[in-house]
Amino acid sequence: xxxxxxxxxxxxxxxxxxxxxxxEERKPEFTSDAGIxxxxxYTPLDTENIDYVRDIGFPGQPPYTRGVYxxxxxxxxxxxxxxxxxxxxxxxxxxxxxxxxEGETGFSAAVDSLTFSGVDPDQxxxxxxxxxxxxxxxxxxxxxxxALVDNLPIEKMSVALVVEPMTSAAITSMYFNVARERxxxxxxxxxxxxxxxxxxxxxxxxxGSLKPADLLKLACDLIEYxxxxxxxxxxxxxxxxxxxxxxxxxxAVQEIGMGLANAVAHIEELLRRGWKxxxxxHRLAFHLSAHRDFFEEIAKYRAARKLWYRLMKERYHxxxxxxxxxxxxxxxxxxxxxxxQPMVNIVRTAYQALEAVLGGTQSLHTNSYDEAICLPSEESxxxxxxxxxxxxxxxxxxxxxxPLAGSYYVEALTRELEERIWDYFMRIEEMGGVxxxxxxxWLFNEMSKAFNKRRRDQESxxxxxxxxxxxxxxxxxxxxxxxxxxxxxxxxxxxxxDLRRERDESKVAALLNQLREVCEKRENVLPVVSELTAAxxxxxxxxxxxxxxxxxxxxxxxx
Numbered sequence: 001x002x003x004x005x006x007x008x009x010x011x012x013x014x015x016x017x018x019x020x021x022x023x024e025e026r027k028p029e030f031t032s033d034a035g036i037x038x039x040x041x042y043t044p045l046d047t048e049n050i051d052y053v054r055d056i057g058f059p060g061q062p063p064y065t066r067g068v069y070x071x072x073x074x075x076x077x078x079x080x081x082x083x084x085x086x087x088x089x090x091x092x093x094x095x096x097x098x099x100x101x102e103g104e105t106g107f108s109a110a111v112d113s114l115t116f117s118g119v120d121p122d123q124x125x126x127x128x129x130x131x132x133x134x135x136x137x138x139x140x141x142x143x144x145x146x147a148l149v150d151n152l153p154i155e156k157m158s159v160a161l162v163v164e165p166m167t168s169a170a171i172t173s174m175y176f177n178v179a180r181e182r183x184x185x186x187x188x189x190x191x192x193x194x195x196x197x198x199x200x201x202x203x204x205x206x207x208g209s210l211k212p213a214d215l216l217k218l219a220c221d222l223i224e225y226x227x228x229x230x231x232x233x234x235x236x237x238x239x240x241x242x243x244x245x246x247x248x249x250x251x252a253v254q255e256i257g258m259g260l261a262n263a264v265a266h267i268e269e270l271l272r273r274g275w276k277x278x279x280x281x282h283r284l285a286f287h288l289s290a291h292r293d294f295f296e297e298i299a300k301y302r303a304a305r306k307l308w309y310r311l312m313k314e315r316y317h318x319x320x321x322x323x324x325x326x327x328x329x330x331x332x333x334x335x336x337x338x339x340x341q342p343m344v345n346i347v348r349t350a351y352q353a354l355e356a357v358l359g360g361t362q363s364l365h366t367n368s369y370d371e372a373i374c375l376p377s378e379e380s381x382x383x384x385x386x387x388x389x390x391x392x393x394x395x396x397x398x399x400x401x402x403p404l405a406g407s408y409y410v411e412a413l414t415r416e417l418e419e420r421i422w423d424y425f426m427r428i429e430e431m432g433g434v435x436x437x438x439x440x441x442w443l444f445n446e447m448s449k450a451f452n453k454r455r456r457d458q459e460s461x462x463x464x465x466x467x468x469x470x471x472x473x474x475x476x477x478x479x480x481x482x483x484x485x486x487x488x489x490x491x492x493x494x495x496x497x498d499l500r501r502e503r504d505e506s507k508v509a510a511l512l513n514q515l516r517e518v519c520e521k522r523e524n525v526l527p528v529v530s531e532l533t534a535a536x537x538x539x540x541x542x543x544x545x546x547x548x549x550x551x552x553x554x555x556x557x558x559x
Contacts, residue, residue, distance in 0.1 A: 009043055011512035016041070033293035034251035036416055040410035041044040050411055055306075059401045060117065062313075066402035067360040068325035073398035078356075079108030079348075079363035080388045081160060081329060085137030086375045088492065089147035092137040094151060098378065102385050106363055108160035109148065110136035111171075117206035118167045118543030121492050125207060135375070136162070140539045143495050145174040146181075155184060159191040160239070160329075162221045165218040166210060168195040170542045172222060173530040176232065192236040192285060192329075195219050196244070200263050201438055202447045203244030210546060211553040212438040217522060218546070220269045225526035228270065228279040238266065239329065247335045249451035252300040252417065257424030258369035258434070258443070259286055260307060265434045267316065277316045278323065287329040288361075288474075290352035292336055299413040301359030304328070307425075330356035331365040337372040340467035342479050343363055345369040350387050357391055358404055364388055369551035374481035395457040423440060441556035496538060503536030511535060512545060 001429035030038040039046075050056065057063055059069030069075065078364050078387035082104055085092045089428050096107055113131045114121060121132050132138050139145055149159075163171045173194045176186050197215040200206060209215070219238060226237040244260035250258070263284055270280055288304070290297055312318055332352035337345045346369045353366050356545055366384040368376035376384070392398060404410045437443045464470045485491070511532045518528050 006045060006048065009045055013041075013043060013045070015293060017030050032252075032296045032413070033291060033295060034253045034294070034417070034420070036413070036420070041223075042412055044408060046408050046412040050415060056405060056411070056413070059386055062324065063309040064325060064521050065302050066405055068305065068362070069328060070401075072081040072360060072401045073357070074401065075170045077371065077398060078361050079106040079158065079329075079386060080104050081108055081158070082365050082381060082385060083108040083110040083162065083331070084376070084381065084534065085110040085112070086482075087137075087488050089137055089139065089144045090150075091133075091485060093150055093152065094150055095378070095381070096148075099381070099385065100152065100157075102382055103389060106158040106160065108162055108365065109139070110162050110470075112136045112138045113206070115139045115163065115167065115171070115539065116204070118170075118539055118546075119207060120496060120538050120540030121489055123540050129489040129493070130478055130491050133484050138455060138488065138492050139163075139171055139174070140492060140496060141499050141536065142174045142177055142533050143499050143536075144492070145171070146179050149175075149178060154179060154182070155188065157190075161191070161193045163194060164206075165197055165202040165215040165222075166206070166543055166546065167199060167229075167539060168193050169218060169529040170539050172226075172235075172237075173526065174533045177530065177534045178555045186232040187234065189232060190234045192239050193222060194241055195222055195238040196241040196262070196287075196288070197265075198434065198438075199241050199244040202443050203241065203248065206553065208547055209553050209555075210550055212555075214546070214550045216265060216269055216435060220266055220273070221524045221526055222265065223270060223280055223283070224273065224275070224524055227283040228275045231526075233283075236283050239285045239287045241287040243287050243289040243331050245447070246291065246333070248447045249335075249454040250447065251450065252291065252293070252296055253420045253424050254446065254450065255289060255385055256304045256307070256417075256421045257428065259288075259304075259420065260311060260421070260425045261428040261434045261437075264311070264429065268433070277318045281312070281316065281318055281320040282320050282325075286326065288328050288330050289333055290330050290355045290359075291333045292348075294351060294355055295410060295413060296417070297355040298359045299410055299417050300392075301328070301330075301356070301361070302402075302410075302414045302502050303417040303421060305360070306414075307421060310422075326483060327362050329363040330359070330361040331364070332356075332367045332373060334367055336465075337369070338465060338467045338530075339372040340476060341402075341471075341473060342369050344371060344466050345372065346383065346387070349384065350391075353387055353391060354395075354397070357397060358382060358402075360402060370479055370482065373479055375484060377482040380482075439556060443535040444556065499536050499538070507535050508532065508537050508541070512541060515542065516549055517543045519545060 032038055056065045061065040084095050112133050112135050113137055120127050161171050179189055196217055223237040226232040226235045240259045240262050242255045245258055246255045305326040309324050312324045332349045336348050349366050356364050366387045368380035370380045370385045396491050431437055461469050515528050518525055
């Protein structure tokens with residue numbers, strides 16, 4: 001096909017604009033979800049400054065705009081990785097086995113709020129027992145992890161532990177120790193620990209959190225132990241979970257800008273410890289959101305790959321080619337789900353899943369339609385898995401690598417997002433990085449402004465949501481909620497009581513004292529924490545040492 005020259009296209013565009021003069025549009029201006037002005041028509045004129053080889057390239061080659069692997073889904077589909085967890089470890093084990101039989105290929109242990117915060121259910125923390133198993137699986141000791149993976153082929157599974165720096169060393173070492181009990185070496189294990197400091201601060205603020213610098217230290221301890229020290233080379237020791245910040249109301253630009261700045265903080269800390277960039281950077285991974293603006297989200301993924309390549313090439317110069325590949329998991333937007341007309345959530349999730357696939361994700365979680373009401377039922381989570389399988393088997397979109405490449409709109413939007421994200425990332429860098437942005441309260445202020453803007457837009461109807469502010473149904477029949485085990489707290493307290501009776505208390509006490517010394521010296525906590533969890537120390541006992549030695553952070557909320 002012969003391409004018209006710029007002058008010919010300009011003349012044609014002028015003629016088209018005259019012809020459409022007088023045709024009214026639905027609103028005076030259109031913008032993307034991130035506030036980027038959207039033109040009515042895109043032509044080759046919008047991509048004149050985009051050089052194909054330099055800016056787009058080929059899949060599996062720099063700048064990785066079109067994907068991190070040459071064949072992408074023609075070689076292998078993305079991993080179907082669903083979050084799941086509820087009630088007790090035994091009940092979550094039943095759900096995992098069902099999902100394994102239904103075709104799930106990766107598993108993520110969504111934990112309850114106590115596990116997330118590093119609190120045992122029998123600690124004297126107000127309301128603790130009421131939260132056991134409500135939002136995820138309770139994992140307070142190695143006994144819980146043993147029950148979680150009982151009779152599951154973990155040697156064939158990729159397991160993600162959705163825990164943050166406060167508890168990442170303890171929960172990950174529990175999993176490693178359970179694998180060792182089953183005759184496996186850490187070197188054989190494939191999986192991920194979320195381990196994200198921004199999730200513990202701006203994404204979700206738990207009880208008794210540590211200061212950002214202490215959280216960063218713990219996060220980097222796991223990266224150092226697993227990857228730099230080579231203890232678990234197939235394990236991804238961190239997943240920068242921009243999804244969790246996005247759920248608070250920020251836009252696509254802020255999501256990736258914060259994620260890049262977060263990654264840089266960890267890279268710089270590990271370099272300060274004396275490691276080289278190639279010792280660890282190839283195992284850093286990301287967990288992104290798939291939100292409501294279809295084309296912007298696809299362009300976001302393409303821009304993120306380009307920017308990671310730029311960051312590595314311009315600043316760090318790794319020799320390992322894998323270091324330049326921006327690998328990411330995607331989760332469809334939980335904040336987009338509605339309790340009203342919940343079956344519409346099936347459609348929302350399917351379109352968001354398609355964004356992730358057209359954007360080149362490596363693994364994908366599709367939310368269940370009832371998640372705005374309760375934890376997913378067995379029926380709804382099976383349908384969420386089928387959503388991904390349908391895209392894989394029935395749509396044909398996986399037959400071509402990056403099929404939207406060359407779209408004038410997608411390429412122009414990718415370029416615009418690339419520039420805006422880099423500018424936002426540099427704003428954080430110039431104020432001293434994410435730790436300083438947390439200490440001053442700047443990131444909290446960004447989240448607060450974004451949340452309030454999103455709320456105002458929804459209340460005014462500028463952001464239209466079916467079932468909430470448009471196409472509302474009266475007298476809608478309620479969806480029966482899935483109920484978690486009401487005896488979960490009792491079960492878990494009994495499990496811990498049995499553990500404490502059977503373990504060697506003097507050994508645990510001695511190891512806890514050793515952990516205190518390690519924390520005071522700011523050495524890597526993983527070796528002693530691994531011994532502690534093997535000896536039967538509980539999650540709350542381990543995190544209690546962190547709080548004792550380093551203190552609890554007073555969050556700097558700003559007006």
